[in-house]
Amino acid sequence: MMTPGPSGTEHLRRQNTALVLRSLRSEGAATRTELARRTGLAKATIGTIVAELGTGGAISEDQSAPSGRGRPGRPVTLTGESIIGLGFEVNVDYLAAVALDLGGNDRISTIREVSGDGPPSVDELIALATEIRDSLVADGHSIVGATVAVPGLVEHDNRTIAWAPNLGWDDVDLATQLETAFGENCPTMVDNDANCAALAEASHGVSTDVQNSLYITGTVGIGAGIVHDGRLLRGGAGFAGEVGHMPIGDESSVCGCGRTGCWEASVGLRAMLRSVGMQEGETPLSTALAVAERASREQPVRDALAGLGTSLGIGLATLATVIDPSVIVLGGYFVPLGEYVVPAANGVLEARLPAADKHLPEIRLSSLGIHAAALGAAEGALAGVYAGAVSI
Amino acid sequence: MMTPGPSGTEHLRRQNTALVLRSLRSEGAATRTELARRTGLAKATIGTIVAELGTGGAISEDQSAPSGRGRPGRPVTLTGESIIGLGFEVNVDYLAAVALDLGGNDRISTIREVSGDGPPSVDELIALATEIRDSLVADGHSIVGATVAVPGLVEHDNRTIAWAPNLGWDDVDLATQLETAFGENCPTMVDNDANCAALAEASHGVSTDVQNSLYITGTVGIGAGIVHDGRLLRGGAGFAGEVGHMPIGDESSVCGCGRTGCWEASVGLRAMLRSVGMQEGETPLSTALAVAERASREQPVRDALAGLGTSLGIGLATLATVIDPSVIVLGGYFVPLGEYVVPAANGVLEARLPAADKHLPEIRLSSLGIHAAALGAAEGALAGVYAGAVSI
DNA sequence: TTGACTTAATTCACGACTCGTACTAAACCT
DNA sequence: AGGTTTAGTACGAGTCGTGAATTAAGTCAA
Numbered sequence: 094m095m096t097p098g099p100s101g102t103e104h105l106r107r108q109n110t111a112l113v114l115r116s117l118r119s120e121g122a123a124t125r126t127e128l129a130r131r132t133g134l135a136k137a138t139i140g141t142i143v144a145e146l147g148t149g150g151a152i153s154e155d156q157s158a159p160s161g162r163g164r165p166g167r168p169v170t171l172t173g174e175s176i177i178g179l180g181f182e183v184n185v186d187y188l189a190a191v192a193l194d195l196g197g198n199d200r201i202s203t204i205r206e207v208s209g210d211g212p213p214s215v216d217e218l219i220a221l222a223t224e225i226r227d228s229l230v231a232d233g234h235s236i237v238g239a240t241v242a243v244p245g246l247v248e249h250d251n252r253t254i255a256w257a258p259n260l261g262w263d264d265v266d267l268a269t270q271l272e273t274a275f276g277e278n279c280p281t282m283v284d285n286d287a288n289c290a291a292l293a294e295a296s297h298g299v300s301t302d303v304q305n306s307l308y309i310t311g312t313v314g315i316g317a318g319i320v321h322d323g324r325l326l327r328g329g330a331g332f333a334g335e336v337g338h339m340p341i342g343d344e345s346s347v348c349g350c351g352r353t354g355c356w357e358a359s360v361g362l363r364a365m366l367r368s369v370g371m372q373e374g375e376t377p378l379s380t381a382l383a384v385a386e387r388a389s390r391e392q393p394v395r396d397a398l399a400g401l402g403t404s405l406g407i408g409l410a411t412l413a414t415v416i417d418p419s420v421i422v423l424g425g426y427f428v429p430l431g432e433y434v435v436p437a438a439n440g441v442l443e444a445r446l447p448a449a450d451k452h453l454p455e456i457r458l459s460s461l462g463i464h465a466a467a468l469g470a471a472e473g474a475l476a477g478v479y480a481g482a483v484s485i
Numbered sequence: 486m487m488t489p490g491p492s493g494t495e496h497l498r499r500q501n502t503a504l505v506l507r508s509l510r511s512e513g514a515a516t517r518t519e520l521a522r523r524t525g526l527a528k529a530t531i532g533t534i535v536a537e538l539g540t541g542g543a544i545s546e547d548q549s550a551p552s553g554r555g556r557p558g559r560p561v562t563l564t565g566e567s568i569i570g571l572g573f574e575v576n577v578d579y580l581a582a583v584a585l586d587l588g589g590n591d592r593i594s595t596i597r598e599v600s601g602d603g604p605p606s607v608d609e610l611i612a613l614a615t616e617i618r619d620s621l622v623a624d625g626h627s628i629v630g631a632t633v634a635v636p637g638l639v640e641h642d643n644r645t646i647a648w649a650p651n652l653g654w655d656d657v658d659l660a661t662q663l664e665t666a667f668g669e670n671c672p673t674m675v676d677n678d679a680n681c682a683a684l685a686e687a688s689h690g691v692s693t694d695v696q697n698s699l700y701i702t703g704t705v706g707i708g709a710g711i712v713h714d715g716r717l718l719r720g721g722a723g724f725a726g727e728v729g730h731m732p733i734g735d736e737s738s739v740c741g742c743g744r745t746g747c748w749e750a751s752v753g754l755r756a757m758l759r760s761v762g763m764q765e766g767e768t769p770l771s772t773a774l775a776v777a778e779r780a781s782r783e784q785p786v787r788d789a790l791a792g793l794g795t796s797l798g799i800g801l802a803t804l805a806t807v808i809d810p811s812v813i814v815l816g817g818y819f820v821p822l823g824e825y826v827v828p829a830a831n832g833v834l835e836a837r838l839p840a841a842d843k844h845l846p847e848i849r850l851s852s853l854g855i856h857a858a859a860l861g862a863a864e865g866a867l868a869g870v871y872a873g874a875v876s877i
Numbered sequence: 878t879t880g881a882c883t884t885a886a887t888t889c890a891c892g893a894c895t896c897g898t899a900c901t902a903a904a905c906c907t
Numbered sequence: 908a909g910g911t912t913t914a915g916t917a918c919g920a921g922t923c924g925t926g927a928a929t930t931a932a933g934t935c936a937a
Contacts (some may be wrong), residue, residue, distance in 0.1 A: 099525040101501050101924055102893045108492045126914055133491040140916065148891040158907085163913025185729035244841055255843055317807070328696035328809025338647055338839040339803045341733050350839065412730045415709070415807055417632040417720025442817070447730040448638055448744065451647055452722040463883045494922045501924085518885055532887065555884025556932040591910045728900060881936085886928070894922085900915070907909090 104481075106142075109134060113142050114151070116258070117171035118197060118280055122155070125164030144167055149485050150175040150235075151195055172196045175412075176478070177229055179279075180237035180471025181222060182286060185212050185259050186376070186446050190225050190462060193471035195478065197297065201225060202464055212260045215267070219274045226275055237483055238474035239281045241267055242289035242466040243328040244316075249331035251282040253342030260313070275440065284473060286466040287334055287461070290424055290459075291318025293469030299457045300420045307418035307454070309336075309409070311425030312377040315357035319416055324418070341411055342404065362426055368397040378463070381426035388433050395433055402434035406441025413446055413454050424459035431458040494875075501526060503873030506543070507533050509563035510871070511591060514547070516558030528712030537563055541877050542567040542627075543587055549655055564588045568870070568877055569621055571631035571671075572679060572863025574616055576834070577604050577651050581857060582617050586626075588871065593617060594856055604652045607659070611666045618667055621667065624780075629675045629875055630866035633659055634681035634858040636708075641723035645672040672702055676865060677860040678702070680717050682816055683710025683852075691849045692812045699810035699846070701728075701801070703817030704769040706741070707749035710861075718808075729753065733803055734796065751796040754818055760789040770855070773818035780825050787825055794826035798833025805846050807836055816851035821852040835854035 109132075112334035116131045117123065127141055129136045143375040146152045151173045160166075173195020182189040183206075185377050191200035205221060208215045219242070226236060245257025252268035254260075271281045291308035300320070308318040315337035321324040326333050337357035338350060347365065348355035358364060362377050365384070399478040409421055426433060435456050444458075463467060477483035501524075508523045512665070521528045524646060538544045543565045552558075565574065565587020565748055573633060574581040577599075584593035597613055600606045610633070622773035637649025644654075644660035663673045668692035681766040692698040707729035711718040718725050729749035730742060738756065740747035750756060753767050755778070780786040801813055819826060827848050834848075835841050869875035 099504060100497050102494070102497065102895090102922095104496070105492050105497050105894060112491060124914070126746050135916070137917085138895055143895090161913090162905055162911075164905095165917080166914055227918090247844065256840065268659075303721060314745065319807075321713070321720070325716070326713055326808065329695060329811030329846070330809055332840045332842070332844060333807065333809035334807075338837070339806050340799050340837050341803060382935090407732050409735060411803060413805060414727050414731050415711075415725065415804060416718065417722055419721030445730070445732050445744065447727045448722070448724045449892080450646065451638065452724060454721070458604035469867045491895095495910090495923095497923060516885070517887095528886070529888085530924050531927080553884090554882075554934050556934095558885055585899080596880090878937085881934105883934080884930100886931070889927090891925085893924090896921085897919095897921090899916100899918085902914075904911105904913085906911075 097102075105316070107484050108481040109138065110146065110484075111479055112256060113139065113146070113196070115169065115479050117152070117169070118195075122168045122170040123144040124168050126166060128169070144446070145414045149395050151485060170196070172198075172416050177224065177234045177236045178200060178474030178478075179222070179229075180242070180289070180467045180469065181218065181238055181239070182242040182258060182289070182466040182470060183213060183218055183262075184244060184286070184466075187328070187463075188213055188221050189220060189464060189467040190221060190228060191467040191471045192225065193468065193475060195475065196478065200234075201229070201463075202467075204463060215262065215270065223274050228238055235459055235485075237478055237485065239271065239275070239279055240287040240289070240470035240473040241281070241283050241468040242405050243267070243283060244286045245286050246313075246335070247283050249327060251284055253282060253333070255331075269373060275364050278316060280477075282473065284470065285316070285318070285331075285334065287316035288327070288474060289318070289467070289469035290461070290465040291320050291469065292325060292472050293465045294422045294424075294459060295320045295323070295463055296461060297468060298422065298461045298465070300422050303419040304483070306420045306422060307409075307412060307414075307416065308422045308424060308459070309358075309427070311362070311423065313428040315361055315408075317412065319418070321416065323361065336408065336412060339408060339409060339411065343393070356404075356408045360401060360408065365398075365401050365426070365430075368399075368401055369394050377426040378429070381429040385433070386427040398430055398433035399437045401430075402437025403441055406438035407445070408444035409438055409454075409456070410442050411477045413442065415472045417452075418454050421456045422459050424461075424465060425457060428458050445479045492498060495876075499876050500873040501530065502534050502538065503871055504541040505538070506563065506587070507871050509561070509605070510587075513564040514560045518558060520561070533595060538877075543877060544558065548613045562588070566592075567626050569626045569628045569865045570633070570866030570870075571614070571618065571628055572651075572859045572861065572866060573631070574634040574671075574681070574858040575605060575610055575652060575654075576636060576858075579855075580605055580613050581609060581856060581859040581860040582613060583863045584617065585860065585867060586868065587596050590861070591856075591860065592626075592823065593621070594859075596855060607657060607662065610659075611663060612809070614663060614723040615666055615859070617802065617816045618671070623779050625831070627877075629668070629699065630670055631663065631671055632681070632862035632865040633663065633673070633675050634678040634862040635659070635675060636706075636728070638676045638678050639675050641719060641721070643676055643723070645771075646675060647723075657848070660774060672869075674865065676862065677708070677710070677726065678719075679708035679710040679718070680700065681710070681859070681861030681865060682853070682857040682865050683712050683814070683861065684717060685853055685857045686814045686816075686851060687712045688864045690814065690851060690853045690857070691858060692767065692814050695817060697808075698812045698814060699801075699804055700814045700851070702821070703752075703754070703815065703819040705749075705754045707753055707800075709804065711810070713808065728800065728804060731800060731803065733800060748800045752800065756796075757790075757793050757818070757822075760793055761786050762789075769818040770821070773821040777825070789830045790822055790825035793822075793827025795833055797826055798830035799837070801830055801846075801848070802834050802837035808842055809844075810846050813846050813849050815848060816853075816857060820850050
């Protein structure tokens with residue numbers, strides 16, 4: 094049921110160090126005394142931890158802070174410039190990379206279009222990853238880990254891609270390939286892109302204020318990332334969140350997977366375009382922008398989008414009934430169309446949720462854009478530090 | 486995102502003590518040397534922990550064990566006779582109580598029919614609870630906690646009933662009422678009955694071998710308990726698992742909640758009876774036994790139950806797509822009808838799950854019967870001990 | 878029966894950790 | 908200048924886990 098390993102005293106120190114780091118991140122810079130109050134640790138303990146963190150380059154000390162009586166405190170700030178987590182996203186038409194330091198600043202944030210046609214190759218990803226890593230290492234940064242977000246199913250060990258139809262990278266042990274490419278010790282993980290985006294919204298986006306959130310990706314397919322009690326819900330085999338194929342849609346609409354009645358056959362990009370009678374553009378986002386532009390002028394388009402919102406709401410109501418998120422974040426193509434689909438979706442939630450009068454999840458629109466998945470991947474790479482699993 | 490408190494050295498000891506306890510429970514009795522190997526702790530540490538556990542009455546020591554060469558080890562067994570977790574279940578027509586010791590033996594297991602008609606009163610529960618507690622305390626047992634399972638929504642703090650239509654116990658702060666009734670320090674929690682049953686199956690039932698399971702209650706209503714990574718999934722407000730009202734059923738069937746299309750309007754007890762053309766009996770279980778008896782003789786009944794299995798399968802496929810359980814446990818009235826509904830449900834899972842060829846959840850039938858919820862509640866009361874949160 | 882051998886459990890000295898108290902440092906106020 | 912107030916540090920005490928050495932308790936062979 095639960096199996097953390099044995100704990101020695103140095104584990105205790107990592108735990109408390111992580112506690113200080115989390116406090117600095119979530120509640121901002123503070124003096125040692127203030128940190129002692131926030132964490133409940135003794136002042137002496139805070140002193141040694143902060144000193145250690147200082148030599149490790151995780152924090153910087155602002156000079157003095159005049160405030161009323163007494164000796165002024167010296168607030169420590171979580172800059173962590175030299176401590177970096179790497180995040181990558183592999184998508185059909187681009188590669189994205191984000192380098193996030195402990196302070197939460199993205200020191201690198203890149204999108205690289207894929208050269209030829211067809212999805213990128215593993216070699217292209219490795220080239221991008223090693224290039225970025227090398228430049229960071231050359232600048233004296235120390236990298237604590239890397240995560241790659243992919244559109245597909247990832248094994249539960251977070252190392253191997255089980256099934257990624259859009260990339261054709263089936264059964265690729267991506268984590269090991271990258272680790273050997275990096276040469277040095279740089280623990281690497283692979284995760285689903287929706288999971289990563291959900292983590293990004295929960296740590297840097299619009300759902301930072303809650304512990305339970307549900308992120309919905311909206312492109313041609315529909316995926317979900319579920320954050321429960323601050324942690325990703327991955328499921329027994331790592332395949333949780335493939336909500337696009339929930340059998341709750343119209344039985345007459347055929348899904349790309351060959352089945353009928355899949356949710357994404359009703360609310361995916363193609364279904365949306367069919368309902369408004371428009372053609373697909375360059376990217377899901379540009380397509381949605383074009384639709385939003387027409388919706389601002391034409392009532393029938395607005396009506397069609399409200400219908401889409403209803404279908405969306407039915408799926409969201411199903412999901413909310415099961416996992417009870419505090420916040421639902423809509424991403425991808427739903428963002429530009431938010432004002433047209435969210436009211437209808439909200440109406441369905443109010444009508445269908447068993448505990449609607451007690452508690453209703455709040456629908457919000459993603460604010461992170463195309464970097465979401467890579468940012469969440471980088472955050473995931475840093476997670477071990479904040480959890481006390483990794484020492485710095 | 487994560488907020489465990491500060492850790493001192495005594496916390497470390499509790500952590501490692503809990504590690505030993507878990508090892509003893511899940512892998513059985515062992516000598517100190519064997520425990521050191523299993524947990525990774527030093528032999529000296531195991532020695533002191535075992536000694537402490539011995540004086541606390543959690544373990545007992547079998548005398549010697551002749552096995553080949555060398556000094557024979559003295560296996561320690563997790564009897565924990567004096568350390569008790571209490572579990573209660575409040576249902577419409579009965580109260581159940583289970584007293585579970587650390588060794589996993591239920592020392593008391595009682596069902597009490599409710600006297601008058603209508604659901605039991607809070608006073609009846611308190612009477613039963615204090616009676617059982619007093620008799621255990623009189624026998625020298627020490628009670629580490631109590632949990633009450635109720636059919637309804639429980640606030641996220643696990644203390645207050647938010648909504649229990651079948652009991653009429655809305656907005657009752659049951660935890661505080663029981664704690665004051667107990668007098669002494671006996672931390673008490675309240676939880677949903679499906680959650681408790683899920684925990685029971687995961688700790689003593691048919692899903693002990695996996696970390697991710699989904700339990701489905703089948704009575705007039707349908708509920709779910711979700712165990713993810715060995716822990717209950719409760720959701721942002723504690724309302725997760727109200728799957729009976731997922732909007733995935735037949736739009737023409739009216740649910741008891743007044744809506745249409747709820748899953749339980751298609752697979753609840755009443756819907757099942759309608760499909761086979763039979764009347765409701767005394768209890769859901771006796772009703773299902775009568776149906777199973779007729780199904781063993783009449784093909785039309787079997788056909789109707791297969792149809793029910795298909796509806797069941799659609800809901801299970803929806804759930805499995807979202808949370809990816811390794812095992813699905815069917816409880817309540819589904820148990821006697823298992824052989825008639827499971828094959829159809831399995832067929833739907835195979836046809837509908839996106840990753841069906843990679844991984845398919847296994848449907849199993851509950852083995853714990855009517856005590857399931859109370860047993861899980863007792864297990865939940867002991868959970869703090871195994872997690873290292875409570876010292877003994 | 879005796880003595881070598883093997884394995885289990887305990888003892889002990891050591892290092893790492895946290896904590897509380899006493900002490901020093903650095904400001905402001907009168 | 909001297910007092911006051913608050914921040915940070917130094918230090919000893921107590922707890923914990925660890926590894927090596929030691930003791931305990933059997934088997935096995937002669």
